[in-house]
Amino acid sequence: MELTFKAVDNVPLIxxxxxxxxxxxxxxxLHDNDIVVxxxxxxxxxxxxxxxxxxxTPGEEAQRIARLNHKEPAFVQAVLDESLEVFVETPFMLVxxxxxxxxxxxxxxxxxxxxxxxxxxPENPDKHAANIGEKLEKLTGKKISVIITDTNGRAFKEGQxxxxxxxxxxxxxxxxxxxxxxxxxxLEISEEAVVDEIAGAANLIMGEGANGYPVVIARGLNLYAPxxxxxxxxxxxxxxxxxxxxxxxxKNKGRN
Amino acid sequence: MELTFKAVDNVPLIxxxxxxxxxxxxxxxLHDNDIVVxxxxxxxxxxxxxxxxxxxTPGEEAQRIARLNHKEPAFVQAVLDESLEVFVETPFMLVxxxxxxxxxxxxxxxxxxxxxxxxxxPENPDKHAANIGEKLEKLTGKKISVIITDTNGRAFKEGQxxxxxxxxxxxxxxxxxxxxxxxxxxLEISEEAVVDEIAGAANLIMGEGANGYPVVIARGLNLYAPxxxxxxxxxxxxxxxxxxxxxxxxKNKGRN
Numbered sequence: 001m002e003l004t005f006k007a008v009d010n011v012p013l014i015x016x017x018x019x020x021x022x023x024x025x026x027x028x029x030l031h032d033n034d035i036v037v038x039x040x041x042x043x044x045x046x047x048x049x050x051x052x053x054x055x056x057t058p059g060e061e062a063q064r065i066a067r068l069n070h071k072e073p074a075f076v077q078a079v080l081d082e083s084l085e086v087f088v089e090t091p092f093m094l095v096x097x098x099x100x101x102x103x104x105x106x107x108x109x110x111x112x113x114x115x116x117x118x119x120x121x122p123e124n125p126d127k128h129a130a131n132i133g134e135k136l137e138k139l140t141g142k143k144i145s146v147i148i149t150d151t152n153g154r155a156f157k158e159g160q161x162x163x164x165x166x167x168x169x170x171x172x173x174x175x176x177x178x179x180x181x182x183x184x185x186x187l188e189i190s191e192e193a194v195v196d197e198i199a200g201a202a203n204l205i206m207g208e209g210a211n212g213y214p215v216v217i218a219r220g221l222n223l224y225a226p227x228x229x230x231x232x233x234x235x236x237x238x239x240x241x242x243x244x245x246x247x248x249x250x251k252n253k254g255r256n
Numbered sequence: 257m258e259l260t261f262k263a264v265d266n267v268p269l270i271x272x273x274x275x276x277x278x279x280x281x282x283x284x285x286l287h288d289n290d291i292v293v294x295x296x297x298x299x300x301x302x303x304x305x306x307x308x309x310x311x312x313t314p315g316e317e318a319q320r321i322a323r324l325n326h327k328e329p330a331f332v333q334a335v336l337d338e339s340l341e342v343f344v345e346t347p348f349m350l351v352x353x354x355x356x357x358x359x360x361x362x363x364x365x366x367x368x369x370x371x372x373x374x375x376x377x378p379e380n381p382d383k384h385a386a387n388i389g390e391k392l393e394k395l396t397g398k399k400i401s402v403i404i405t406d407t408n409g410r411a412f413k414e415g416q417x418x419x420x421x422x423x424x425x426x427x428x429x430x431x432x433x434x435x436x437x438x439x440x441x442x443l444e445i446s447e448e449a450v451v452d453e454i455a456g457a458a459n460l461i462m463g464e465g466a467n468g469y470p471v472v473i474a475r476g477l478n479l480y481a482p483x484x485x486x487x488x489x490x491x492x493x494x495x496x497x498x499x500x501x502x503x504x505x506x507k508n509k510g511r512n
Contacts, residue, residue, distance in 0.1 A: 001262070001263040001461050001469065002260055002261070002262045002263070002461075003260065003261040003262075003457070003460055003461055004258060004259065004260045004261075005258070005259040005260075005457075006257070006258045006259075007257040007258070088498055094498075102411075102412045151446075154410070154411070154449065154452075155358075155410070155411035155412075155499045156358045156411075156491065156492055156497065156499065156500070157449065157452070157490045157491060157492055158429060158447060158449075158489075158490045158491075158492055159428065159429045159447045159448060159449030159452070159490050160446065160447065160448060160449060161448065161449045161452060161453050162453075172415065173414060173415045176463075190407075190416065191414060191415045191416065192415060192416060192417065192459065193410065193413065193414075193415030193416060193417045194460060196410075196413070196415070196417060196456065197417050197418075197456035197457055197459055197460050198457070198460065200452065200453035200456045200457065201259070201261075201453055201454075201456065201457030201460075203448065203453055204259055204450060204453050204454065204457075204477060205257045205258075205259055205476075207432075213257065220461075221460060233414075234413045234414040234415050235412065235413060235414075236412055236413055236414055241412060242344055242350075242503065242506065243411045243412065243499055243502065243503065244412070245502075245506060246499065246501075246502025246503045246504075246505055246506045247498065247499065247502045248502075249502055249505045249506055249509070250498065250501060250502045250505055253505070
């Protein structure tokens with residue numbers, strides 16, 4: 001059994017209005033069951049989600065957090081504008097963004113944008129994954145899945161990795177519950193976070209710097225799912241999440 | 257740029273005393289810069305780290321936690337025996353194990369072992385990765401890296417994935433700090449958790465059930481590092497870890 005991850009070469013600098021499905025169709029030779037992994041930065045660029053800090057007016061809350069973190073108040077306001085809930089205020093901001101994805105700074109990024117501009121994550125990445133995937137399936141006549149990714153930190157360990165934030169025709173989790181193990185015993189519980197595993201592997205060749213490859217094709221897996229449940233399927237409920245409860249405990253204590 | 261993950265076929269059921277390096281050498285055609293990804297279960301089996309619950313005598317602490325979680329006291333005692341620190345006691349046990357790896361139940365597993373036996377993680381997985389890697393390099397005359405993996409849950413999201421718990425001749429993090437982005441700006445901070453990305457991707461073909469492939473070869477990366485810093489390089493210090501602090505806050509509150 002073999003699995004390959006192949007970078008799509010010659011992806012141009014993406015501008016607002018660019019058609020990503022058309023660009024990928026022209027540059028990549030797609031097969032049935034291919035999974036097209038796309039960095040969210042180029043999705044955001046194609047949607048024109050760049051902005052200037054000078055256009056953001058910080059409120060009181062943003063000014064308070066900016067003082068704690070020695071950050072620009074306008075940047076903090078931009079993070080708050082993109083967030084549903086703040087779990088950690090200082091020394092960095094860990095938030096649940098509008099798409100329910102938990103990440104640092106709501107995913108606002110200044111790398112690879114150019115000038116003083118910053119870039120927001122797309123709202124509803126599942127929808128954008130579907131737009132690209134549906135068009136790719138139509139153009140190629142093949143069964144194509146799409147994963148939109150973002151770079152994210154992890155609990156307990158240094159270092160970032162890519163995670164899935166939007167899906168088309170692939171399920172977030174592969175379930176092994178009820179499968180039998182090597183000795184015939186039924187596995188008690190096992191759900192594999194396949195889309196994050198694929199996103200992380202794609203990051204190995206995407207790169208962060210000037211030689212980046214924002215589109216990677218994963219081939220050799222059999223994970224095409226005609227009906228996608230969407231990315232929020234694997235976001236844990238707050239009441240079941242002891243880590244979120246711990247973070248809120250510390251945050252509330254800091255305020256008393 | 258292309259990256260492949262290939263399962264090693266025909267890996268036999270591993271018994272205590274089996275020589276994994278010799279087995280992999282016979283079954284796989286290894287190239288320079290290959291990364292051999294090995295499930296910790298077969299490392300533990302080759303080391304004979306199976307045990308019976310009936311041989312474990314639970315103490316008071318284990319009996320207390322077992323009552324909270326409706327688990328067998330002997331199982332809880334086995335988890336405590338393998339742990340340096342307990343961050344969450346209930347409804348599941350999240351601990352720092354003897355190797356400083358933070359995981360559920362200290363990584364003790366009953367899948368694919370057979371009978372009523374359980375399996376512990378190896379102590380000092382870096383050492384075992386080195387034993388296997390050094391022998392493979394000698395047998396093949398090639399530059400070979402080794403990653404030993406274990407299945408782990410994640411913060412904020414449902415689903416498990418494979419993570420690296422032992423390394424040989426590969427660094428845990430690839431640093432992009434100081435690299436320039438697409439527009440020539442220096443990237444502020446970016447360290448990529450490459451070994452976890454490789455471990456996760458290998459899991460896509462390892463499988464959890466009876467058709468498992470415990471050895472996967474990753475090819476196409478240029479990450480061979482003559483001197484390995486070891487896996488603990490990317491374990492965050494407790495004083496810098498707001499998530500650990502939050503978990504301890506909740507745990508201590510529960511006891512008051």
